[in-house]
Amino acid sequence: MDQNYSHKLYLLADLIHAVGRHLSVPDELEPGPCTPVEILVMRYVLQNPGASARDAAEAALLPSSNFSRVLRGLTDKGLLRQESDERDARGKKLYLTDRAKANFSRMQDVWSRDLEGLIEDGEQLDVVNALLKDVENKLVKRRKNETSKRKSVGRAARV
Structure with a gap:
């Protein structure tokens, strides 16, 4: 890989992290941050209501034992419900609760205010959002x- 291109990719990742760190945490999140x-x-479940626990664990890059703990915690906090x-x-199918949806609404309000006026051109904003979604x-x-x-290499090695 070209060193200049590699550096540009690094800068993109670095900037994504930096921007995320500068966004405010809403005060009124329930039961808390x-x-x-x-x-x-929760973001995965928001975008995929009724997702399986397995799919959500894979999306979060978590082994099932760790995911079970996270799932239990979110359920106990009243942010996720399982059917x-x-x-x-x-x-199990996963759904956000009304409390979690309200938290996402609060995050939208706060983050929108944080970024307001930084990208004036709506079309440019659409391009940036589409590009980042494509990267994700x-x-x-x-x-x-x-x-x-x-997994397939591991199975082949056991055979």
Whole structure:
């Protein structure tokens, strides 16, 4: 990989992290602020209502034992609800509670105020959002491919 291109990719990742650190944490979150992993799980469920626990664990890059702890914590906080999967009695479907939806609404209000006026051109904002969403989708797809390759290599080694 070209060193200049590699440096530009590093700068993109660095800036994404830096921007995220400068966004305010809303004061009125109930029952209080969540960990980054909890937010990642809830964000996935927000975008995929009724998602399976397995899919949410994979999206959060968590092994099932760690994910179970996160899931239990979010359920105990009243932010996630689980329903039995009618097609698979062992499976669970995940949904955000009204409390979690209200928290996301508060986050939208606060983060929108934090960023207001920084990108004036709505079309430019659409381009930035589309680009970042595309990067996220490609990273998720790459991770899934890498995970499935590791699993298949592990199975082949056991045979």
